[in-house]
Amino acid sequence: MTNNYKNLRFLQEKRFPKTLLSIAMLSAASFASAQQAEPASSDSAELLEEVVVSGIRASMDRNLDIKRMSGAIVDAITAEDIGKFPDKNVADSLQRVPGIVINRDGGEGAQVSIRGLSSDLTFTQLNGNFIASSPGEPSRSFDYTLLPANFIQRVEVFKSPEARLDEGGVGGTVILHTRKPLDMDANSGILNVEATYADVTEEFEPNFSGMYSWKNDDETLGFLVGYTRQERTNRTLSGTAEPGGGWRWIGDSPAVDVNGNEFTDSTRRFGPITDASGTTHEGAWIPQVVGTTVLEESREREGIQLSGQWQPTERMELGVNVYHFSLSQDRTESQFMIPEWRYNPDYLTDVHYDSSGTVVTGVDFANTPDNQNLEFPWILGGYIEEESTSDTYDFNFAYEGDGYHVKAIVGHTESEGGPSESWRAAYKATNPAAGPNSDIVESAAQVAGWNLNGRVNMYTDPNILTNLLNGFGGNADIGSTNSSFAVSDLEEDYMQLDVEFDVEFGIFTTIHTGMKYRSSALHRETRNTFFVEQETIDGLNNGTIDPDDLGDLGYQRIGGNPETRDILNTSPEDNITGGFGINVMPTINWGRYRSIVSSNYEKYTRREPNFIFEVEEDITSAYLQGDFAHNDIRGNVGVRVVQTDVSTLSTDLFTYLIDDIVDGAPRDSNGNLPRTSGEDRLIDVFTPINQDTDYTHVLPSFNIAWDATDYLVVRGALAKTMSRPGLSDLASPQRLTFVSQEWSDDRASENVVQEQGWSGRGGNDGLEPLEAVQADLSVEYYYAEGSAVGAALFSKEIDNFVVPLQISLTNNFDGFRDIVPAGNITIEPFETFANGTDATSRGIELFAQHAFDNGFGLYANYTYNDTNQADVSLNGEKVGESALVGSSEDQYNLSAYYENDDFSVRVSYNRRGEQILGLSDGINTFADEYEQIDVNASVNLTPDLTLTASIINLTEEEEFVRLGNDTSARLLRSSYSGRRAFLGLNYQF
Secondary structure, eight states, X not given: OOOOOOOEEXXXXXXXXXXXXXXXXXXXXXXXXXXXOOOSOHHHHHHHHHOOOOHHHHHHHHHHHHHHHOSSOEEEEEOSXXXXXXXXXXXXXHTTSTTEEEEEETTEEEEEEETTOOGGGEEEEETTEEOOOOOSSOOSSOOGGGSOGGGEEEEEEESSOOTTSOSOOSSEEEEEEEOOGGGSOTTEEEEEEEEEEETTTOOEEEEEEEEEEEEOTTSSEEEEEEEEEEXXXXXXXXEESOSTTOEEEESSSOEEOTTSOEETTOOOEEOOEEOTTXXXXXXXXXXXXXXXXXXXXXXXXXXXXXXEEEOSSSSEEEEEXXXXXXXXXXXXXXXXXXXXXXXXXXXXXXXXXXXXXXXXEEEEEEOOTTOOOOOOOEEEEEEEEEEEEEXXXXXXXXXXXXXXXXXXXXXXXXXXXXXXXXXXXXXXXXXXXXXXXXTOOSOTTSEEEEEOSSSOEEEXXXXXXXXHXXXXXXXXXXXXXXXXXXEEEEEEEEEEEEEEEEEEEXXXXXXXXXXXXXXXXXXXXXXXXXXXXXXXXXXXXXXXXXXXXXXXTSGXXXXXXXXXXXXXXXXXXXXXXXXXXXXXOOOXXXXXXXXXXXXXXXXXXXXXXXXXXXXXXXXXXXXXXEEEEETTEEEEEEEEEXXXXXXXXXXXXXXXXXEEBOTTOOOOTTSOOOBOTTOOEEEEEEEEEEEEEEEEEEEEEEEEEEEOSSSEEEEEEEEEEEEOOOHHHHHOOOEEEEEEEEEEOXXXXXXXXXXXXXXXXXXXXXXXXXXXXXXXXXXXXXXXXXXXXXXEEEEEEEESEEEEEEEEEEEEOGGGTTTSXXXXXXXXXXXXXXXXXXXXXXXXXXXXXXXXXXXEEEEEEEEEEXXXXXXXXXXXXXXXXXXXXXXXXXXXXXXXXXXXXSEEEEEXXXXXXOEEEEEETTEEEEEOOEEEEEEEEEEESSSSEEEEEEEESTTOOOEEEEESSSTXXXXXXXXEOOOEEEEEEEEEO
C-alpha cells in the first residue's frame, strides 16, 4: 500500500507539551523522515505516479481523477505539461474552481477567497508547508503575484479538512506542488521565451523560464534546477471618490444611509452648501474629493528552484529543496484631484443628484468675473521603489518499514518586503494675474467639474496644460508625513514528524499520527524618505539636529522644490482606455522630479522607532487520523489538537495639534496665510502595548465517500476548523489625533472652515481566533472518461470573523491626562477591526465537465453562497452588522476547448458576483460583479517546439467598488488594468 505523505517538523530548543508529545512518541518510535505533502488519498497518489499529463484534455482528466479518488472534498488543477500551467498566474487558474473568488493587483490574481470567506482565511502552502510572503504591510494571505506559475505541477484545494492537514484554513487550504527530479525523465526539461503586450502600456516585454532535471541510471539520485524571469509594466487607470474624508453628509440634520437609517453621531459632514444661484443644498451625500489616478508599475519577477533527491536504500529517501522568489515593483502614481475647497457660491455653479435626491453625482465649478483663484486641478503623485522576497529551505527524510512509514521535515521560510523609498508631492494651479507671466489672460482653471455617471468622469479648462507650462503652478508640498512607508519581515521555522501504520483493525486500514511545531516572528516598522542638505545629515550624525525636525529641513521647506514648468510633462496623459474619463490630464514626470531633487540634495531614510508592531507565534499541534474502508465505503476520521501562544507588541501614538491661522491676513510669497506666533503645538506621546495570549483548539474531522456504483460517488464531511486573526488586524498601532484648526480665505467672501476633534485608527489586540463548524454533502457522477457532473451542498457556522470598521468610538484614556482630557472622548472616525458572530455561509456548488470524442470539451461550474447579516461587536458593544467579508452571492465559470495533435485553443469565461469588502459608517462596501474572458492557444511546430498565445481580459472589463448596493449606492472607485496578450515559444526536451 502506498503512503500519504504529510510534512512534519521536529522540535528544536523549545519543548512540546507532554500530552501532545506522547502521541508522536508512541507512534514514531525513533524514526525521522520527511517528504513533500501528498494530500491526495493513497489511491490518488499511486495514480499520480502512473499518469503522464499532456494537453488540455489529459490535464482535465487528471483533475477529475484526483477529485474522484480523494478521501476529502478536493478540487485540483494540474499542469498540461512541464512548465505549462493552465494560466499565467496560479490565482487566475484557481478562480475557475467552484467557490473560489480572487482579488487582483495590477490585473494579476493576488489573493484567493474560498466559499465566501476573507483571503486571510485561505491557508496556502508550498508542498505542504507555510510559505512566507511579505509585501510591506503583512498579511496571512499569500501574495500569488510573487509566485511563478510555471514552477507549479499541480494545485489541490481542500474544502473539507483532514486531521493530518495543517489548521488555519477556515475557508479552505490550497497546496501548491512543485516537481521532483526522480519523478521526471533524466536530462529532461523546458525552455520558454515569451513576449507580452498590454493595451494600457503599448509596450512589448520579455519573459523567460527554464527547467532542467537529471537523475542517474539507477534512478536513486536526482537534481532539478528551475529559473524564471519576467518583466512587466503594469498601468492601472482608476477614478476615485474615496480619498480624504470619503463621502460626507451635507447639512445639520442627522445623516442617513441609502435605506434611511440615521447616523445621529456622525461628524463626517459638511454644513449646508450654497451655489452661485443662491440654492442651498443639504440632506444628501457628497464626496470630499474626486479624482483620477494613473499608477504605472515596473515589475520584475524572478524565481529559482533547486531540488535534490537521494535514495541510499530501497526503503530510505533524503531530499532537499531551496526556493527563492523576488518581485520588484518600482512605480509612479499620477493623480488629478478636485477637492472640496470651492464648495461655495463664488465657484459652485451646479450640483447634480441621482434619482433619489440623496446622492450628489456631479458638480460644476467656474471662476467668478473678478478672476478669483479656483486652484484646480490639484496635481498629486509620487514615487516608490519596492521589492519583496521569499526564501524557503527544507530538508526531508522518509523511511518505509514493514507495515509502517515514517517521514519528517525540517524547514525555514522567510520573507521581507516593502519600499526602500517612497514620497509624494502636490501642485495646484494658481491665478495667472498673480503669476510671473501675467500677460497671459487665460485662467489657470476657468472651469472644472466631475460626474459619477457610471464611473468617474472629470473635465477642466483645456488651456490648463499651457498655463501650467508657463509657470502657473503652486509650490510643491512634500513633507515627512507624505513620505512614510511600511516594511516588514516574516520568518517561520517548522518541524514535522508523521508516522503511518498499515493496519487491519476492523474497518480501519491505515492509522496516521504525527506532530508539528511552528515558530514564527513578524516585525513591521515605518520609515520615512527625506531629501536634505549634507549639513543636515552631518548634524544628525553628530547629534546637533533632532531627527524629529527633519520635516522642516527637507528641500521642500527651504525653497528647493522644482518649478512646475521644469517637471511637467509637455503632453497630457493619454491612452486612457478605461477606468475613468477626462478631457485633459496634466501630469508630472516623477522620474524627472526625483532626478532634480536628488542631484541637489542627499537622500536620508529615517527609521521610525515608535511606529512598530511585532507578532510572535508558537504553534504546537498533534493529530491522530484513521483511514477506513468497507465494501463501497471509504473515508477518514480524526482529531487535531492545536495550541497557540501569541505575543504582540505595538507602539500606540497620541498626537495633539492646534493650528491657529490668522484670519484675513495677507499671504506670503507662496500664497500661505501666516500662523499666529507661538500658537502652534504638535505633541506626540508614544506608549508600548504588550499583549500575550494563548489558546487551545480541538478540531475533529470526518470525511466519508460512498462509491454507490462504478460511476457514482456520494460524499459527506463534518469538521471544526479555526484560523488566527490577521497580523495587521491584530497588532497594528493605534494612532489617535486631536486637531483644532480654523482658517479663512480673505478672498473667498465669508467662507470660514472649522475642524475640531479626535480621529484615529489601529488594530485590535482583543480579536478572537475565528472558529467554524462546517458540513458538506456532495454527489459526483463520472459517466465517461474525462466527463462528470456533480453537486455539493455546504454550510459553515462561523464565529469571530474579522470585519474592517470605520465608526464613531467613545473611550476613556485617563492615563494620558497631559494630552487627553479626563473622562471619555469620542473619536470620529475611528478605523479598526472587530469580530462578527453567528455568521453563516451556506450554498451549493454545481459542476459539469464533458470531453467529446472529436477533440472538443466543455467545463462549467456555478456556486451560490448565502450569507447572513451577522452582528459586529467592539468592546462588548454591537457597532453594526455585516455579511462575511470577501463573500459573493454567486460565481460561475465556463470553459470551452478544442485540441488535436497539432493545435489547441481554450476560451474561459469567469463571472464573480457582487463581493462584500467591509463596513464603513455602518454600511457595507461592495465590489460590483465582475466578469472576464481569457483565451489560450498553442500550435505544435515540431514534436518538441510549441508556439503559444494568450489574451487576458479579452473584453476589457473594469472593476467598481461602491458604498451600499442599491440604486443610490455611492461610487468609491473604478479601475482598469488592461487587456494583455502573450506570444511565446516553448521547447520541451
